[in-house]
Amino acid sequence: MDSAAIDRFEASRGRLASLAYRLLGSAADAEDAVQDTFLRWQAADRERIDVPEAWLTKVATNLCLDRLRSAQTRHERAAGAWLPEPLLEGDPMLGPADTFEQRESVSLAVLTIMERLSPAERAAYVLREAFSYPHAEIAGILDITESASQQHVHRARRRVAAERRGGEVDPASARRIVEEFLAAAASGRTERLVAMLTADATAVSDGAGLARRLLRYKTREHVASHVRAGFKPTPAKRRLAGGSPAFHIALVNGSPAVLAVVGDRVVGAVAFEVSDGKVASLRGIAAAHQLARLNEAWRQHEPDAPAINAW
Numbered sequence: 001m002d003s004a005a006i007d008r009f010e011a012s013r014g015r016l017a018s019l020a021y022r023l024l025g026s027a028a029d030a031e032d033a034v035q036d037t038f039l040r041w042q043a044a045d046r047e048r049i050d051v052p053e054a055w056l057t058k059v060a061t062n063l064c065l066d067r068l069r070s071a072q073t074r075h076e077r078a079a080g081a082w083l084p085e086p087l088l089e090g091d092p093m094l095g096p097a098d099t100f101e102q103r104e105s106v107s108l109a110v111l112t113i114m115e116r117l118s119p120a121e122r123a124a125y126v127l128r129e130a131f132s133y134p135h136a137e138i139a140g141i142l143d144i145t146e147s148a149s150q151q152h153v154h155r156a157r158r159r160v161a162a163e164r165r166g167g168e169v170d171p172a173s174a175r176r177i178v179e180e181f182l183a184a185a186a187s188g189r190t191e192r193l194v195a196m197l198t199a200d201a202t203a204v205s206d207g208a209g210l211a212r213r214l215l216r217y218k219t220r221e222h223v224a225s226h227v228r229a230g231f232k233p234t235p236a237k238r239r240l241a242g243g244s245p246a247f248h249i250a251l252v253n254g255s256p257a258v259l260a261v262v263g264d265r266v267v268g269a270v271a272f273e274v275s276d277g278k279v280a281s282l283r284g285i286a287a288a289h290q291l292a293r294l295n296e297a298w299r300q301h302e303p304d305a306p307a308i309n310a311w
Contacts (some may be wrong), residue, residue: 001042008052014092015131016060016071018106021093022126023064025084026109027293030093031083033063038086058141061123064141065137068119083206083214083283084111085290086269088220088297096130097254100168104160105130108253108271113163117156125151125156165202165273165280172255174274178249181272181279182258182307185231193224193306202226205284208240208268223282230284233311241267246306252294260286266295 013199016037018211022029037060051053085110087094102112105126114122120142127133127141128149142149169177177196184192197220198295205215205226216224238244245260250273252259260268268286272279285291 005041005046009038009056012053012056013038014095016056016109018095019057019126019131019282020060020064021087022105022111022114022130023061023123023176025082025114027085027087027091027093027113028289029067030064033060033067036063054140061141061207063128065119065123068122082115083204083282083285084253086110086252086271086285086294088149088294088301089254089294090301091297095254099253101129103168103254104164106253107255109164109255109273110160111253112283113160114156116163117159118152120144120148121152121156121159123159124152129157165200165275166197167275169256171256171272173277174272175249177274177277178256178258178272179307180205181227182231182247182249185227186308188228188232189223190228193227194220196279197223198275199281201278201280201282203282203284205230205282206287206290209285209287224288229283238311247308247311248302248303248306252285258307260311261298261303264299266291266298269294 009091013034016034020033024030024033037056040059040063041056044055094106098108099223114125117125123142126136127138128135135146135153138149138153139146144152179306181193181196184196199220201220201223202224203217203223205211205217207215208300215226219228233244241262242259242265243262245262248259248261250257250259252269255271255273257271259266259271268284269287269291271283273281
C-alpha cells in the first residue's frame, strides 16, 4: 500500500474510532473494528472508490453491526454482565462533542440505553445524532431506504428520551453535588445519602469486577445502603484494591465520576447521572479490562487533589 493510501486512512482513523466506540460501547472492540477496516482498505481496489471517507464509514459501521449481531456478543450482553467501557475526559474517542446530542450519544447512560435498540436503530441513531449524516447517506451505509432510516432514528430518539434519567449539567454544579455525595457516603449517615437521591434513583455495579451478573439497586434506600457499604473501608477491600485508595472526582464520558486510585492505577469508577440537583443513577465499574484505556489516560493526566486522600 502506498503512503498516500495510508495517509488517507489515517486521516479518518479518529472519526472511525469514535463511531465504533459509540456503536460497540467498548474502546478495545472499537480499536479492533478500526483495524479490520484498515485491512479491508488495504485489500480494496481503491481506484474504484469514489469517496474514500464514505467507503470507510460504511465498512466500519457494518463491521460493528456484525459484532453486535454475533451470537457471542448477544450472549455476553444478554447475560446481564455488561456495562459500557468508561473513558476519561479528553479521550479522542469521545469526540465529536460540539453539540448536546453529540455529547449525550457517548454518555454511559445513553450507551447503556442503546443496548436495547436493534443494531440498525443504534447505527442510524449514532450516525444521525453524533455525526450529522443525512438520512440519504445513512440509508446508503446501512443498505436501507431513507424512510427506514428516519423510522430507526425516530424510534431510537423516543427510547433514549423515555429512559434517560438526567440531563446536561454544568460541570461545576455536578462536581459540587458529587463532592457532597461522597462526603455523605464517607460519613456513615445513610439518611444523608437518601436525601441526595431522586425518588426513583437506581444503581448498577459489576460487584468490584467479581460478579458474574450486574448487581442492580432499584430504590433510593437500597442505593443509599449499597453506596454506604461500598465506601466503608475494610481490610478485605484494601487487599482487593491493592492498597488504600484515594478518591478523585473526574469527568467520565461527559458525566461526573468518582475514581478510586491506588498509586497511579484506577481500581474503580462510579459514574453519576445528575437531575435537578440530585443523583438520579450510579454506575460502578471495577473490572480491570473495563478500566484499561481509562488507566492509560489517567497516567498522563494531571489530577486535582483527591476529595478523600486516605481511606
